[in-house]
Amino acid sequence: MSEKRRILLQLDTDAQPSTFDSIVALDAGADVLLRYGGVRPETVVPLVHGAIFTRGPKDLPHTAIFIGGSDVALAEQVRDVVRKTLLPQWGLSVSVMLDANGSNTTAAAAVRTVLAHQELSGASVLVLGGTGPVGQRIAYLAAQQGAQVRIASRQLSKAQEKVARLQARLPHGRFLATQTASESALREALRECQVVFGSGPAGVRVLPKALWLGQSSLRILLDLNAVPPSGIEGVEPTDNGVLRDDVRCFGAIAVGALKMKIHKAAIAQLFTRSDLHLDIEELFSLSATL
Amino acid sequence: MSEKRRILLQLDTDAQPSTFDSIVALDAGADVLLRYGGVRPETVVPLVHGAIFTRGPKDLPHTAIFIGGSDVALAEQVRDVVRKTLLPQWGLSVSVMLDANGSNTTAAAAVRTVLAHQELSGASVLVLGGTGPVGQRIAYLAAQQGAQVRIASRQLSKAQEKVARLQARLPHGRFLATQTASESALREALRECQVVFGSGPAGVRVLPKALWLGQSSLRILLDLNAVPPSGIEGVEPTDNGVLRDDVRCFGAIAVGALKMKIHKAAIAQLFTRSDLHLDIEELFSLSATL
Amino acid sequence: MSEKRRILLQLDTDAQPSTFDSIVALDAGADVLLRYGGVRPETVVPLVHGAIFTRGPKDLPHTAIFIGGSDVALAEQVRDVVRKTLLPQWGLSVSVMLDANGSNTTAAAAVRTVLAHQELSGASVLVLGGTGPVGQRIAYLAAQQGAQVRIASRQLSKAQEKVARLQARLPHGRFLATQTASESALREALRECQVVFGSGPAGVRVLPKALWLGQSSLRILLDLNAVPPSGIEGVEPTDNGVLRDDVRCFGAIAVGALKMKIHKAAIAQLFTRSDLHLDIEELFSLSATL
Numbered sequence: 094m095s096e097k098r099r100i101l102l103q104l105d106t107d108a109q110p111s112t113f114d115s116i117v118a119l120d121a122g123a124d125v126l127l128r129y130g131g132v133r134p135e136t137v138v139p140l141v142h143g144a145i146f147t148r149g150p151k152d153l154p155h156t157a158i159f160i161g162g163s164d165v166a167l168a169e170q171v172r173d174v175v176r177k178t179l180l181p182q183w184g185l186s187v188s189v190m191l192d193a194n195g196s197n198t199t200a201a202a203a204v205r206t207v208l209a210h211q212e213l214s215g216a217s218v219l220v221l222g223g224t225g226p227v228g229q230r231i232a233y234l235a236a237q238q239g240a241q242v243r244i245a246s247r248q249l250s251k252a253q254e255k256v257a258r259l260q261a262r263l264p265h266g267r268f269l270a271t272q273t274a275s276e277s278a279l280r281e282a283l284r285e286c287q288v289v290f291g292s293g294p295a296g297v298r299v300l301p302k303a304l305w306l307g308q309s310s311l312r313i314l315l316d317l318n319a320v321p322p323s324g325i326e327g328v329e330p331t332d333n334g335v336l337r338d339d340v341r342c343f344g345a346i347a348v349g350a351l352k353m354k355i356h357k358a359a360i361a362q363l364f365t366r367s368d369l370h371l372d373i374e375e376l377f378s379l380s381a382t383l
Numbered sequence: 384m385s386e387k388r389r390i391l392l393q394l395d396t397d398a399q400p401s402t403f404d405s406i407v408a409l410d411a412g413a414d415v416l417l418r419y420g421g422v423r424p425e426t427v428v429p430l431v432h433g434a435i436f437t438r439g440p441k442d443l444p445h446t447a448i449f450i451g452g453s454d455v456a457l458a459e460q461v462r463d464v465v466r467k468t469l470l471p472q473w474g475l476s477v478s479v480m481l482d483a484n485g486s487n488t489t490a491a492a493a494v495r496t497v498l499a500h501q502e503l504s505g506a507s508v509l510v511l512g513g514t515g516p517v518g519q520r521i522a523y524l525a526a527q528q529g530a531q532v533r534i535a536s537r538q539l540s541k542a543q544e545k546v547a548r549l550q551a552r553l554p555h556g557r558f559l560a561t562q563t564a565s566e567s568a569l570r571e572a573l574r575e576c577q578v579v580f581g582s583g584p585a586g587v588r589v590l591p592k593a594l595w596l597g598q599s600s601l602r603i604l605l606d607l608n609a610v611p612p613s614g615i616e617g618v619e620p621t622d623n624g625v626l627r628d629d630v631r632c633f634g635a636i637a638v639g640a641l642k643m644k645i646h647k648a649a650i651a652q653l654f655t656r657s658d659l660h661l662d663i664e665e666l667f668s669l670s671a672t673l
Numbered sequence: 674m675s676e677k678r679r680i681l682l683q684l685d686t687d688a689q690p691s692t693f694d695s696i697v698a699l700d701a702g703a704d705v706l707l708r709y710g711g712v713r714p715e716t717v718v719p720l721v722h723g724a725i726f727t728r729g730p731k732d733l734p735h736t737a738i739f740i741g742g743s744d745v746a747l748a749e750q751v752r753d754v755v756r757k758t759l760l761p762q763w764g765l766s767v768s769v770m771l772d773a774n775g776s777n778t779t780a781a782a783a784v785r786t787v788l789a790h791q792e793l794s795g796a797s798v799l800v801l802g803g804t805g806p807v808g809q810r811i812a813y814l815a816a817q818q819g820a821q822v823r824i825a826s827r828q829l830s831k832a833q834e835k836v837a838r839l840q841a842r843l844p845h846g847r848f849l850a851t852q853t854a855s856e857s858a859l860r861e862a863l864r865e866c867q868v869v870f871g872s873g874p875a876g877v878r879v880l881p882k883a884l885w886l887g888q889s890s891l892r893i894l895l896d897l898n899a900v901p902p903s904g905i906e907g908v909e910p911t912d913n914g915v916l917r918d919d920v921r922c923f924g925a926i927a928v929g930a931l932k933m934k935i936h937k938a939a940i941a942q943l944f945t946r947s948d949l950h951l952d953i954e955e956l957f958s959l960s961a962t963l
Contacts, residue, residue, distance in 0.1 A: 109719070116736065
């Protein structure tokens with residue numbers, strides 16, 4: 094491989110490309126960023142053509158594509174078009190990573206953090222805020238590890254819709270929709286649960302301490318909310334495995350540190366080949382090596 | 384000259400600045416790109432002022448301007464404003480290159496490729512798709528070499544309009560407008576022709592093999608279409624001078640390789656002085672040295 | 674501090690981020706620019722979050738924010754939101770510089786230039802075009818040095834409004850509003866004046882030579898207009914302290930050279946700490962060290 098600079102196309106569906114994703118990419122080894130905001134499935138093709146038609150197959154590992162933005166579904170559509178536009182049969186391909194809104198790296202870090210302390214195969218897992226992009230990915234990964242996963246939402250129909258999607262994607266996965274609009278419903282959802290993930294909207298308390306305290310099956314609480322108050326009452330952002338009332342707690346900052354490691358390792362990996370597709374599964378596998 | 388970084392202003396008339404032009408510029412020696420999409424003649428002046436008022440005359444060879452975009456006429460208007468805004472009389476100037484949609488470098492590569500095998504002075508040349516930006520530039524360069532050039536279009540009036548423009552720009556050039564809407568018209572246009580350039584729209588077959596096969600004056604077929612089918616039936620994208628039925632054939636990939644060399648050499652040249660204007664003639668001259 | 678690259682967020686309120694500010698930043702030591710046009714107070718928060726949440730406190734001196742754009746008031750609003758978004762209490766901060774339209778560095782250079790030749794404490798100063806962003810900042814700095822400052826405008830009400838604002842910001846400052854719509858009014862404004870700053874709109878003559886010639890108290894004329902004609906008749910852009918009819922003259926190019934030094938030194942300083950706020954006062958102090 095020649096000494097070509099490592100060029101990363103940062104394709105962001107938001108109007109302003111993310112400074113977060115830019116700085117992480119630079120710190121992870123990208124030499125130059127070509128940044129785009131407002132990227133859409135219908136406008137992305139020429140951007141990909143320029144990436145694959147400018148360097149020969151030998152140098153293409155030094156070009157890569159990162160897809161981000163706060164609208165996860167839109168970013169997935171962009172990714173689909175990007176993949177279809179690549180021409181791997183002619184050696185004209187670049188590696189592609191999808192991490193819209195950090196949802197993939199965050200979910201991978203959350204599940205990996207729990208796995209270091211708790212077998213998930215056969216475990217009962219509750220995902221609060223389970224219908225959001227991060228919650229969905231946590232549910233997917235936990236089910237893949239053999240857990241029975243309850244997707245919680247204030248509206249049962251919303252949870253059921255997401256369960257149907259997850260089931261279609263992972264036919265052998267065990268998913269349940271659960272409604273958590275009331276205290277009694279929350280208490281019911283927690284019954285016999287070993288692990289609770291809190292991935293609800295920022296600054297919203299979704300689980301009061303009174304509800305989880307003394308729940309005897311409970312082993313782990315993991316909360317992803319860095320902005321006070323935490324989603325799960327009693328978990329602090331800096332918690333990194335501390336036992337609180339006999340439950341092991343993990344907060345947003347501890348998980349965030351692993352998320353950053355995964356994110357950087359993934360960017361670095363993009364530049365080792367021209368045929369990688371780093372999505373939730375690949376990022377989760379990668380997290381096992383860190 | 385000091386060790387200032389080589390900064391290229393990439394001014395693109397398209398909403399999204401071209402990744403193709405960015406990557407080629409980086410590989411050709413630009414250290415930093417300042418990229419702009421949606422550039423218009425009426426908004427470009429402050430961008431040029433910032434380029435010429437920030438470094439002294441001694442360092443200005445390390446700043447340059449590249450103008451691109453798929454609307455060639457609009458890019459030419461931007462170039463005109465850029466040139467007028469430079470202040471060479473005070474030593475406040477930067478070198479400027481125009482290669483909207485790659486039309487200049489592609490045309491230079493196409494004509495240079497033919498010249499390596501065929502004298503054009505006195506030759507009869509047919510340019511299919513001759514009214515597009517690349518076809519126009521091929522016609523101009525071929526006529527400058529002394530060829531008689533037939534500009535082909537499905538509509539005679541369109542071809543005539545382009546001939547009038549070319550004639551105004553190159554008074555001693557020999558141009559003819561020709562209509563090629565039917566097989567008989569195409570056959571007539573090919574009569575006594577030595578060289579055919581195919582520069583029609585991507586993926587459109589403009590010349591069936593049955594029409595050129597056995598045309599005894601024909602020496603060279605050059606097709607610029609990389610997306611199947613080729614514009615000239617029988618010419619493959621990778622053809623690089625192969626004889627097919629006694630006619631020498633050149634395809635888009637072979638010409639594209641030379642185009643890339645011209646493009647990179649031109650970018651590198653921009654950073655050697657502060658008074659270069661690289662347009663079709665200069666890029667064609669440059670191609671002779673590669 | 675690690676060897677992280679120095680990343681500058683260039684936040685510009687204009688649609689097209691300034692090439693001037695970009696090139697100066699690169700020449701002053703920024704390694705990578707993350708450039709944004711059309712920045713607004715209501716959209717800037719996620720850009721700041723990405724800046725402070727990606728690197729640890731130890732590395733944050735290698736990230737900084739520059740705020741520019743031709744609408745100075747809007748840029749100041751952006752700055753206010755940027756500052757509020759920083760979290761210095763957690764070590765999550767980056768240094769911030771405001772130089773919308775170059776008004777801060779230009780005003781600092783103008784006043785510093787005069788101070789090298791003329792004590793301002795107790796002096797009588799006239800600022801022509803004193804209601805514009807550069808004129809306002811010159812008035813502020815001159816008053817801070819102890820001068821009595823007359824803010825001139827063609828409309829008295831406009832000058833009065835600006836004086837009220839300056840007075841609120843600098844309660845001990847001595848400001849006067851003066852109308853200069855007629856020759857007699859201009860003559861009156863010049864009476865007993867030692868220093869005149871010309872910071873009116875480009876290409877507009879605001880003071881004919883006949884009016885200042887022979888005015889016995891006059892010591893210094895400084896004109897900021899680089900585009901002919903100069904605002905103050907008789908001052909040339911390259912004047913750097915030359916005596917013309919017994920008055921020391923300074924033109925836009927001489928002041929511009931110092932402005933550039935201040936601008937570059939400020940950018941370099943941004944990357945030495947993570948808690949600097951470089952606005953008019955800090956840039957003026959910095960100019961004393963160059």
